[in-house]
Amino acid sequence: MGVFTALRISASALTAERLRMDVIANNIANQQTTRTPEGGPYRRRVVVFAPVQPAKPVGHAKEINRGMPAQLGVRVAAILEDRRPGVKVYDPDHPDADPDGYVTYPNVDIVSEMVNMMAAARAYEANLIAAQTTKSMALKALEIGR
Amino acid sequence: MPIDPTMRTNAVLSPSVRGLATQADRARPEAVGGASFGELVRDALEQLNRLQQEADDAATRLALGEPVDLHDVMIAVQKADLGFQLALQVRNKLIEAYQEIMRMQV
Numbered sequence: 001m002g003v004f005t006a007l008r009i010s011a012s013a014l015t016a017e018r019l020r021m022d023v024i025a026n027n028i029a030n031q032q033t034t035r036t037p038e039g040g041p042y043r044r045r046v047v048v049f050a051p052v053q054p055a056k057p058v059g060h061a062k063e064i065n066r067g068m069p070a071q072l073g074v075r076v077a078a079i080l081e082d083r084r085p086g087v088k089v090y091d092p093d094h095p096d097a098d099p100d101g102y103v104t105y106p107n108v109d110i111v112s113e114m115v116n117m118m119a120a121a122r123a124y125e126a127n128l129i130a131a132q133t134t135k136s137m138a139l140k141a142l143e144i145g146r
Numbered sequence: 147m148p149i150d151p152t153m154r155t156n157a158v159l160s161p162s163v164r165g166l167a168t169q170a171d172r173a174r175p176e177a178v179g180g181a182s183f184g185e186l187v188r189d190a191l192e193q194l195n196r197l198q199q200e201a202d203d204a205a206t207r208l209a210l211g212e213p214v215d216l217h218d219v220m221i222a223v224q225k226a227d228l229g230f231q232l233a234l235q236v237r238n239k240l241i242e243a244y245q246e247i248m249r250m251q252v
Contacts, residue, residue: 003228007221014217131221138228145235 003138005072010131012052012073017124019076020047024117031108034096041096042106043081050077082107190236194229201226 023045033042052073084107092101181189204222207214
């Protein structure tokens, strides 16, 4: 059924935005973390979105080839680390200070993270509204038979 | 919880829809070629059943605390609800057609 395709697309977008929100929350939680198991301070993480590639045409393959884009929905392609160096603060008494007395803090800019968080929340809401609109369109179509 | 009333309604009414399908299957003869009407109705009901089971599974997993997204559960419940509304309308039309035929004078 065509309406379920639209709902599946919105569901994939909601999942992707929620995962992005998780990563942003992780960045904000770790913005003062100076030690990690891999060594060095915490590194800011970024999500990369990509369209979903259907593995092979399923069922409604004709519908896909009728001018519709072959990729339906979004997925998180990768979670990358931000390689920029962190902020160095002079604090020789800190347990993680290097020989020069500088402590490297994570490269997490709290203002950018807050803005990204608002963007992720708004994108989540927008996809929710898209799903609700699809549902109400389908219900209105059912009223034809009434 | 808003999920429950929908599921109870579906559980109560779907046996009657299935009963109508088997009646329709026995009453109508097989088409000469292609799928018979009874087969089409049965396929549609199987899909509807599958949707409802998916919604049940998703809600159960969420209640058990497994890492399933809340919006996935809501969308699964909504799909089951849409499928059920469609089946309801089809059933109404079938009953109307049946009554129309029964009203014909012999």
